[in-house]
Amino acid sequence: MFRPEIKVLDCTVRDGGLINQWQFNDAFVRKVFVALSQAGVDYMEIGYKSSEKCFSRTENGAWKFCSEDDLKRVVGNMETTMKLSAMADIGRIEHEDIPRKSESALDMIRVACYAKEVDKAISLAHHCMEKGYETTINLMAVSKVLEKELDEALEDLAKSEVPVIYLVDSFGAMYSEQVLFFAKKYREALPGKELGIHTHNNQQLAFSNTIDGIVAGINRLDSTIYGMGRGAGNCPTELLLSFLKNPKFDIRPIIAIIQEIFIPLKAKVEWGYHIPYMITGILNEHPRSGMKAMAAEKLPDLRRFYEDLKDGAPLE
């Protein structure tokens, strides 16, 4: 699949950091930065842009905050066409905490929100655009949103200036049928806007759902190296770049860094296909109960875990 409009955003440090509270040292993030840049990836999402008033630096590594000092230490003076992105969660950042683009190493800020917060997200995104950033809105957990509520959120987004809207399968619950359904809905509701897709791998469908997104005309693709991300992880960058036949991509730096860093890391930090995440995925539930099961010293009875979640799924 070679379509020049397609752009890949690798969010290994941002989504992977959800597993270890962004406790990546500078050398790690620098190596990821260099490898992604050499691989021809379009954007690296290096962390969250969060307020230091909301979170502490003792509990969270630097990439929860992405201060300019943090960014400069890692990015240095390397010549690259790869752009840098950070994600902002609604309610966890103040407008004034965001510097002007001219004073930042960041190129893009992606605003993540639930459907019910879309007005706040649009306001923050417009603010980021005024400050000079590329901006997107990533509408999370839509597999659980009532269609009427989603349609209203899409109407608001259609009226906004935000140029890129992401379809997000937060729970890893979608099959290709759902991806095609949502992609069509978003395309019809959001004329003139570019679409993106962010998937989770609870059912081993993160990569194939991303491909289905491409087929449905989505051009902004999220992935993570070796699939590293919260819970079951994401669409693996190495698979995605190999699928995209664009000659600008080179998977060899990704293969090398997987061997150097990510295979050893995966022996210590858990992500990927595991039955607790599979169960939350097939039941279209937030992965938090799966993460709790995986973090326990001993796995709970998984048959019982499935039955409990199926019959009396806790309200969120």
Added chain:
Amino acid sequence: MFRPEIKVLDCTVRDGGLINQWQFNDAFVRKVFVALSQAGVDYMEIGYKSSEKCFSRTENGAWKFCSEDDLKRVVGNMETTMKLSAMADIGRIEHEDIPRKSESALDMIRVACYAKEVDKAISLAHHCMEKGYETTINLMAVSKVLEKELDEALEDLAKSEVPVIYLVDSFGAMYSEQVLFFAKKYREALPGKELGIHTHNNQQLAFSNTIDGIVAGINRLDSTIYGMGRGAGNCPTELLLSFLKNPKFDIRPIIAIIQEIFIPLKAKVEWGYHIPYMITGILNEHPRSGMKAMAAEKLPDLRRFYEDLKDGAPLE
């Protein structure tokens, strides 16, 4: 997806045995048999039907042979509607080694062959049908077969009495586009026959390719518990049963046996998504070089492994 014609064949012991030379003890195979039966799976493929003249029992476990004594020890007198299958490889079994169906615990023999051996496969399959078995032919490694050669094989199969023909992605090289291409080709070339699909997970597409096969009208689906199978493994039974909305399926016995047996087993025996298998998959190569890399005490340089296989892929 609920289509009553769909039948699931679990080949955990047969394909998983390729990893450990079928060194499963009777208790293991019995537990798999009971769990699959309780889960409502249609067929269990319990091993290969091979000649004891071709392989030794010291190197290979019982499920390389599936003698009637082996089968009876495990199947016992349990009441079940689940049928038993064994696979026969061309050249590794003599016609006279196959007992009559009336004297066997097996219900089905699936004949696996390469396109160039299709005449021998048809002859063996017809022989099995005469002896009273359900029979299929599984055409392996078609992602590497020249189209003319494949068309000729399909012509021969169309003229045969064999009622079920499998599309097999031996190298885990196919994307959904290829699955749809082959499914259409097989359907057009094989009027009146039922189609099956057997996938490998080198690119994390075994499950999604199976779904694409279903969408393309394929009704016989292979899977393995927890994806256990050679190299990157197969389409996981637990995911497939959950996707198929047929109320006859119950994934709870599969979840329970994964926790009891397969999670501990996976800590000792390697299968699943690993970069050497990913590389053979994206390059459409036999997994043997990936298996060699994985079996080495220390992984080879994977970037070099990729470059060597890409630039000078060894002839097979």
